[in-house]
Amino acid sequence: DGGITQSPKYLFRKEGQNVTLSCEQNLNHDAMYWYRQDPGQGLRLIYYSQIVNDFQKGDIAEGYSVSREKKESFPLTVTSAQKNPTAFYLCASRDQTGFPYEQYFGPGTRLTVT
Amino acid sequence: AQSVTQLGSHVSVSEGALVLLRCNYSSSVPPYLFWYVQYPNQGLQLLLKYTSAATLVKGINGFEAEFKKSETSFHLTKPSAHMSDAAEYFCAVSSDTGRRALTFGSGTRLQVQP
Numbered sequence: 001d002g003g004i005t006q007s008p009k010y011l012f013r014k015e016g017q018n019v020t021l022s023c024e025q026n027l028n029h030d031a032m033y034w035y036r037q038d039p040g041q042g043l044r045l046i047y048y049s050q051i052v053n054d055f056q057k058g059d060i061a062e063g064y065s066v067s068r069e070k071k072e073s074f075p076l077t078v079t080s081a082q083k084n085p086t087a088f089y090l091c092a093s094r095d096q097t098g099f100p101y102e103q104y105f106g107p108g109t110r111l112t113v114t
Numbered sequence: 115a116q117s118v119t120q121l122g123s124h125v126s127v128s129e130g131a132l133v134l135l136r137c138n139y140s141s142s143v144p145p146y147l148f149w150y151v152q153y154p155n156q157g158l159q160l161l162l163k164y165t166s167a168a169t170l171v172k173g174i175n176g177f178e179a180e181f182k183k184s185e186t187s188f189h190l191t192k193p194s195a196h197m198s199d200a201a202e203y204f205c206a207v208s209s210d211t212g213r214r215a216l217t218f219g220s221g222t223r224l225q226v227q228p
Contacts, residue, residue, distance in 0.1 A: 042218040101208040105157035
């Protein structure tokens with residue numbers, strides 16, 4: 001079955017450590033996105049990539065970094081510079097030839113930093 | 115810039131009652147509109163999308179939404195709530211920037227009482 005895989009589902013880290021969240025898709029989609037979800041705030045865009053080897057900052061990119069070396073993979077690193085990293089992180093992808101703007105989501109990773 | 119307002123962060127209905135979740139949007143261009151559902155600790159699943167082919171859009175699980183341009187609304191309804199409908203619902207509007215991303219509302223948590 002095609003889909004988006006995010007691992008791990010739960011992640012715990014100490015403050016000051018960098019952590020990388022995995023996102024893999026086998027949908028053959030060109031575009032991929034990272035969102036952060038906090039209670040009562042909906043989803044906020046962190047980074048997005050519309051093609052391999054290219055990515056752009058979203059609305060809340062500070063303290064995060066990404067790479068897009070392969071079409072299937074779009075890992076997100078939460079750095080120690082991110083002031084409040086505890087959140088639910090969602091990865092999504094979009095088919096450039098499909099219905100405009102429709103995004104497919106992974107199951108999410110819940111990150112807790114103490 | 116586009117935005118989405120979901121009125122009511124929490125809505126509670128009895129099983130069998132009408133479900134009405136409100137969404138108002140602003141967009142400088144004709145929008146693409148979506149409703150997504152999220153069950154606890156899971157990713158987002160597409161319920162329905164507005165395609166401009168019809169103002170009344172039918173989605174999965176018996177949900178539908180009506181696009182009203184004059185009211186800039188895209189409210190989600192279901193005639194008879196089921197216990198399994200308890201979840202968080204997000205309305206989203208297409209970005210009118212080059213991101214080809216979505217702007218999400220803050221979400222409405224639906225509770226279904228037996």
